[in-house]
Amino acid sequence: MGSQQEHIVMLPFMAQGHIIPFLALAKQIQQRTGFTITIANTPLNIQYLRTTISTSDDSSRPCIRLAELPFCSSDHGLPPNTENTEALSFHQIVDLFHASKTLQAPFHSLVSGIIEKEGRPPLCIISDVFFGWATEVAKSLGTSNVTFTTGGGYGTAAYISLWQNLPHRATDSDYFALPGFPDSCRFHITQLHQYLRAADGTDAWSRYFQPQIALSLDSSGWLCNTAEEIEPHGLEILRNYVKPPVWTIGPLLPPALLNHSLSSGSSIFGQRAWKVSGVSPEKCLDWLDKHPQSSVLYISFGSQNTISPSQMMELALGLEDSGKPFIWVIRPPVGFDIEGEFRAEWLPQNFEQRMAESNQGLIVHKWAPQLEILSHKSTGVFLSHCGWNSVMESLCVGVPIIGWPLAAEQCYNSKMLTEDMGVAVELTRGRQGALERKEVKRVIELVMDSKGKGEEMKKKATEIGEKIRDAMREGGSSLKAMDDFVSTMLSKRQGY
Numbered sequence: 001m002g003s004q005q006e007h008i009v010m011l012p013f014m015a016q017g018h019i020i021p022f023l024a025l026a027k028q029i030q031q032r033t034g035f036t037i038t039i040a041n042t043p044l045n046i047q048y049l050r051t052t053i054s055t056s057d058d059s060s061r062p063c064i065r066l067a068e069l070p071f072c073s074s075d076h077g078l079p080p081n082t083e084n085t086e087a088l089s090f091h092q093i094v095d096l097f098h099a100s101k102t103l104q105a106p107f108h109s110l111v112s113g114i115i116e117k118e119g120r121p122p123l124c125i126i127s128d129v130f131f132g133w134a135t136e137v138a139k140s141l142g143t144s145n146v147t148f149t150t151g152g153g154y155g156t157a158a159y160i161s162l163w164q165n166l167p168h169r170a171t172d173s174d175y176f177a178l179p180g181f182p183d184s185c186r187f188h189i190t191q192l193h194q195y196l197r198a199a200d201g202t203d204a205w206s207r208y209f210q211p212q213i214a215l216s217l218d219s220s221g222w223l224c225n226t227a228e229e230i231e232p233h234g235l236e237i238l239r240n241y242v243k244p245p246v247w248t249i250g251p252l253l254p255p256a257l258l259n260h261s262l263s264s265g266s267s268i269f270g271q272r273a274w275k276v277s278g279v280s281p282e283k284c285l286d287w288l289d290k291h292p293q294s295s296v297l298y299i300s301f302g303s304q305n306t307i308s309p310s311q312m313m314e315l316a317l318g319l320e321d322s323g324k325p326f327i328w329v330i331r332p333p334v335g336f337d338i339e340g341e342f343r344a345e346w347l348p349q350n351f352e353q354r355m356a357e358s359n360q361g362l363i364v365h366k367w368a369p370q371l372e373i374l375s376h377k378s379t380g381v382f383l384s385h386c387g388w389n390s391v392m393e394s395l396c397v398g399v400p401i402i403g404w405p406l407a408a409e410q411c412y413n414s415k416m417l418t419e420d421m422g423v424a425v426e427l428t429r430g431r432q433g434a435l436e437r438k439e440v441k442r443v444i445e446l447v448m449d450s451k452g453k454g455e456e457m458k459k460k461a462t463e464i465g466e467k468i469r470d471a472m473r474e475g476g477s478s479l480k481a482m483d484d485f486v487s488t489m490l491s492k493r494q495g496y
Contacts, residue, residue: 006035006123006490009111010148013128014045014100015085016303017389021150021225023049024252025126026064032479033486035123036063040110042071042083042103069106073099086304090407094195097130097208104133111141124489126223129156132215144220144492146485151388152226153248154234154416155409157241158187160217163209166199168192180241190429191411217242220492223485225250225388227471227478230395230464233420245488247481251392251468257371258396258472279362281369284327285376287362291325294380294458297402297444298373300329301385305406309333309346311428311435316347318440319361320354324448326361329368334431339366374399380458381447383427386410386417395423396469398462400454402447405429423461425453 008029012022019041026037039049046066053064073082076099078092085093115121121143127134129149138145149156161167161180168176168189175186189197199206221244228235228248239246288296297319301307307315312333319326331338333346342365344352355361370390373379375397382394383402391413394401401424403414417424427443428435447454471478 005118006033007114007118008035008037009114009122009125010037010039011103011107011125011127011131011134012039012041012045012148012150013130014042014083014096017387018128018130018150019045019049019084020389021250021252022126022128022148023052024254025148025223025225025249028249028252028482029486030063032482034063036065038065038067038110038114038122040067040069040107043068044081044083048084067110069103069110071099071103075099076102090195094204094208098204100131101133103131104137107134108137108140111137111143115141123493124220127216127219129160129216130209130212132212132218135215135219138219144489146221146223146489147216147219148223148225150225151409152234152391152413152416153224153231153238153246154420155388155412156224157181157234157238158412158415159409160213161241162187162192162196163199163206163213166201166206168197169200180237187412187415190433191405191415193407193411193430219244221245221247221485221488224248225252225392227251227468227476228481229467229471229477231416231420234416247485248471249478249482249485251388251396251472251478253392253396253468253472254371257375257393258469279364279368281372284362284364284368284373287327287359288373288376288378290359291378293377294450295325295448296376296378297324297326297381297383297448298370298379298399299326299383300368300370300390301331301404301406302387302390304338305385306331306333306338306431307404307406308431309335311431311433312346313348314435314437315440316351317437318444320348320351321437321441322444323360324444325359327364327368327373328361329364329366329370331366381444381454386413386424388413391417392468395461395464398458398465400424400447400457400461402427402443403429404433406431421460421464423457423464425457 010022010026012018026039030037046068049066074080078095121141124144124146125134125138126146126148129147135145161178165179167178174189177183178187195205222242224246226248332340332342352363374393382399384390386403386405387410403424403426405411405414411429414426418426425443425447470476
């Protein structure tokens, strides 16, 4: 049977920051091989993927199949119809992790059905780093499991080492060494999310992450959403920690962004419901058109993050003091419904009105066309939560970063961007981090300065953007790694 008939099954974790890179990976593999790809997930996430695929430019691809795995959130103490981290508060996310283990049996049945129909196992299963149990499914059904980390090398290595070792528990110091990292590379207790900081191996988070990561480390190889050239230090650490081969097949960004040909409405993931914000993509781009090159600060904390009320107030005051033009994607602060109505009292009196009248700031509620904003010539700096997808989107177009990490591996990304790459300055970290308007003003002025530190960061970000685009071009390191991964999987097939 020829390789054209090969089948790969993918299993992302139930979060947008995982599902979107998995879909991009599926498209990339399918385009290069013609293989059939099945993406499995819970019904509402599959519904989202179905909509996304049907509205994107290459929706005619019949070889990306979608498979629903039965899941009822209310059976696990979660709100009804909750199948994605975006719909949950942070303290509920651990319940979704534990509930996700119930997907193992239906996923086993799905792969068994494929084997029965096709007469042999899939070429491999590509599973999320959080779904280590997929390694057991693969072994029981005679196929290989490959772990896909949707983050970068450095952030992934730090995340898995921290959860496996909990090194901060062994010291009274705020600084500590991390197994797998050089002794000279110290981490700080404030770089740990509150649940990791409190973890002792018996808590709900540890009970999920420690066994799942251990199982993922037992897979046949790892795919990493980064490129060899952009974080050699982080990849060296990851490869020392993860014994199987690590293929760097990213960053998986929209072709239009990689080609600098992005225009309003061309986002790879289709138009989201921008009407919730009351600001269309066209309005954002028209506003940017009225400002000089590299003069605008873009502010966004990702699709499910927000900051505290006091931080929001100080950020607004510092922005106004800086006098720099900005686009701010804003949501209700911590302690309030993130999808609820925004109250004027969370910002300085008449702030939004003043910013509109002076044309200094555009306040966008809930959602903005991030790819289009970042790639616009007027955008100079990105104040970001340092989620990996956002970081790569920014650096791909040469936009340096002001870091404000909030959760997951974002603090480790920020650490690498600041210390290794030199493309970021950290403003604060977490939702409890201290913030004063004068510090906001100082950091904005530092990073947006066309000379000195700002100029240096811009130059380095531009160089990394070139490396990202080179890696994802035909003949580039990431596409070669993709081909090597496929060849390795094909060579592992025995008895067919």
